Amino acid sequence: MDQINNIEVVPCTNSNYLKPFRVHYNQNGTKKSWDFMRTHDSVSVLIFNTTSHCFVLVKQFRPAVYMCEWERTKPQPHETAEKADEGAAEAAGPESQEGPTVPEEKNSPPQPPASAGVTYELCAGLVDKPDLSLEEIARQEVLEECGYDVPASKLRRITSYRSGVGVTGAKQTMFYAEVSDDNCVGEGGGEPQEGELIEVVKVPLHEAMTFAYDESIPKTMGVIFSFIWFHNNMSPKYKISTNV
Ligand SMILES: Nc1nc(=O)c2ncn([C@@H]3O[C@H](COP(=O)(O)OP(=O)(O)O[C@H]4O[C@H](CO)[C@@H](O)[C@H](O)[C@H]4O)[C@@H](O)[C@H]3O)c2[nH]1
Ligand SMILES: [Mg+2]
Incomplete structure (x- = not known):
């Protein structure tokens, strides 16, 4: 069984595997x-x-x-005690460009296997x-x-x-x-x-x-x-x- 630890999620600004774009068009x-x-x-x-x-x-x-499984098992914002941060957290999201996110926060469930x-x-x-x-x-x-x-x-x-x-x-x-x-x-x-x-x-x-x-x-x-x-x-x- 693989050992997965020291997880840190950061914005992906430069990748050999995928490049994000936004296309504007008229339909x-x-x-x-x-x-x-x-x-x-x-x-x-x-x-x-x-x-x-x-x-x-x-x-x-x-x-x-x-990471999808991690998101799925995380308590939803209304389930956490941190109501004050809720709006900001929702707007930014874990995968936003705001900076690194370590999924293991207080109130988070244990890391999935x-x-x-x-x-x-x-x-x-x-x-x-x-x-x-x-x-x-x-x-x-x-x-x-x-x-x-x-x-x-x-x-x-x-x-x-x-x-x-x-x-x-x-x-x-x-x-x-x-x-x-x-x-x-x-x-x-x-x-x-x-x-x-x-x-x-x-x-x-x-x-x-x-x-x-x-x-x-x-x-x-x-x-x-x-x-x-x-x-x-x-x-x-x-x-x-x-x-x-
Ligand atoms: N994606 C990525 N991100 C990294 O940061 C990243 N860093 C390193 N790599 C390397 O890229 C190579 C990708 O391996 P493969 O050429 O075998 O492609 P697969 O990952 O098997 O993907 C195929 O099979 C999947 C299942 O059917 C489908 O969903 C995909 O469409 C399909 O392409 C590996 O050497 C991996 O070490 C990354 N690869
Ligand atoms: Mg492969």
Whole structure:
């Protein structure tokens, strides 16, 4: 289990990963504006191991998810005794540009466990290498994060879609990779020099649909969609019956 401590939230003024903007525009004669972030597009890969009949997922600590959980478990302003500060606190908000915020204030509940920020995801990565094809980026992620060496030509494109239409509008392209134990050349786990701490986890095929709809298991939409895609497109080949 990861140890998460010394948390401090500060304004993000300069990032290699996201840039906030405000766009002004006229829509059908009405003046409007919208705040959004520019980020990288991404790829994700549904990996199915034909030796063990398991899906191969990754599990990792996501700071953004953790901070959402923290916010959710914090008492609402009307529940705190600090009525006088309420207006200012509400106007500024923890993520405002006013300066650093340490979430651990008096009256705050104890810090949530690290597990509150850990999610199950498809193997995925940012499209941040302009000279590489999406397939090649996906191939590298499968190797780095999950330890399977599969040629880019064996990746089947499932579809692409917009992730986060309100905030980023970024496109994610999803692939399917069939692997066997023979393709396993390492443990995966991500690039330690990039600070990635990824756990590779297997979900048996016969448990996939229950897993997909179990709300107590935090996961991405990609996991749910791809399991259903497999169910609709590949299940006959693997002769399974699932109860959805
Ligand atoms: N975001 C960020 N902020 C930092 O401050 C920050 N500091 C370092 N990094 C580094 O950026 C790299 C990001 O890793 P990946 O290329 O594997 O991309 P993912 O984070 O897996 O994101 C994909 O998968 C997600 C799940 O399906 C989707 O939601 C995303 O759309 C999709 O891109 C890692 O080396 C990480 O150490 C940061 N990354
Ligand atoms: Mg990744």
